[in-house]
Amino acid sequence: MNPLCSRCDKVVYPTEKVNCLDKYWHKGCFTCEVCKMTLNMKNYKGFDKKPYCSQHYPKSSFTSVADTPENLRLKQQSKMQSQVQYKEEFEKNKGKGFSVVSDTPEMQRVKKTQDQISNIKYHEDFEKSRMGGEGSPTNAFNSPGFQQPAQSPSFNYDPQPVRxxxxxxxxxxxxxxxxxxxxxxxxxxxxxxxxxxxxxxxxxxxxxxxxxxxxxxxxxxxxxxxxxxxxx
Missing domain, CATH: 2.30.30.40 (SH3 Domains)
Known part of the structure; x- marks a missing residue:
């Protein structure tokens, strides 16, 4: 008994039979599911047991993951682990400084402030070193045994005379x-x-x-x- 064509459901005789994709077709019925272009055994592409030309062959696509309770739980757990790891890395590297610092306007402002503080500190130390020589009045005032009078109208000590x-x-x-x-x-x-x-x-x-x-x-x-x- 001759089989039926998968396209037109009519009897397929041996002279016009095409056996492909576990089905039988008339040679004229073996066409692309989309554009109906006649195919042969060399240029067809099968998908879901249906013939397609190379132009209309279905492209496989990724399916989105449904937000099921289990997936939401795993997502939350992964997020918490990332936060814990970040805090551990932060605590481990705290105080060690940064290997690379972006030259942003904010970082430039901080750098200028630090430079200004360093300059003021340097200047104060420089003046103190110049005033702290042996036999100078500053040496006497800063000695451990010296006590400045609580109230003395005539005593007016300038801490930075040199500056x-x-x-x-x-x-x-x-x-x-x-x-x-x-x-x-x-x-x-x-x-x-x-x-x-x-x-x-x-x-x-x-x-x-x-x-x-x-x-x-x-x-x-x-x-x-x-x-x-x-x-x-």
Whole structure:
């Protein structure tokens, strides 16, 4: 008994029979499921026991994972483990510093603040070292056996006489000219504030970290940190 065609359900005789995909077809019925192009045994592609041309062959796609209670539980557990691992790594590396720091505006601001604090500390230590020589008044005042009178109208001790004297050198028209490369806010009465790009004139070097000069824009003069300006 002759089989029936899988496409037209009519009898397929041996002379026109195509046996493929576990089915029987007429040669004219063995066509693509989408475009109906006639296929043969060399150019067809089977999918779900149906013939397709290469153009319309179904593409396999990923199925989305359903948010079942079990999947949600696993997702939450994975998230908690990630957070625990992050905290452990943070605690382990805390205090060791960062290997790579992005040069963002925020990091530049922090760096400038740190530099400013370092400069002030350096200047204070420098002045103390200059005032703390053997036989100087500072040495006597700072000795363990010395006690400052509680109230004495005639006693007026200046803790930084050297800095006060060095902070106001006579202005010199022959001083160097510098350009500010950062904003600076004065931290003491003998310092001068300026903005990025300001011209600093009549500059005189005080020590390795500080200078004395006049801000041309404001006309004010005073001490300023050397690493905040650049020579013109």
């Amino acid at each position: 006060s004297a060095a902070a106001h050198p006579p202005p010199s028209s022959g001083g160097k000219r510098y350009r500010a490369v950062y904003d600076y806010a004065a931290a003491d009465e003998d310092e001068v504030s300026f903005a990025d790009g300001d011209l600093i004139v009549d500059v005189q070097q005080i020590d390795e970290g500080w200078m004395f000069g006049r801000v041309e824009r404001t006309g004010k003069q005073g001490m300023l940190p050397s690493n905040y300006v650049q020579a013109i």
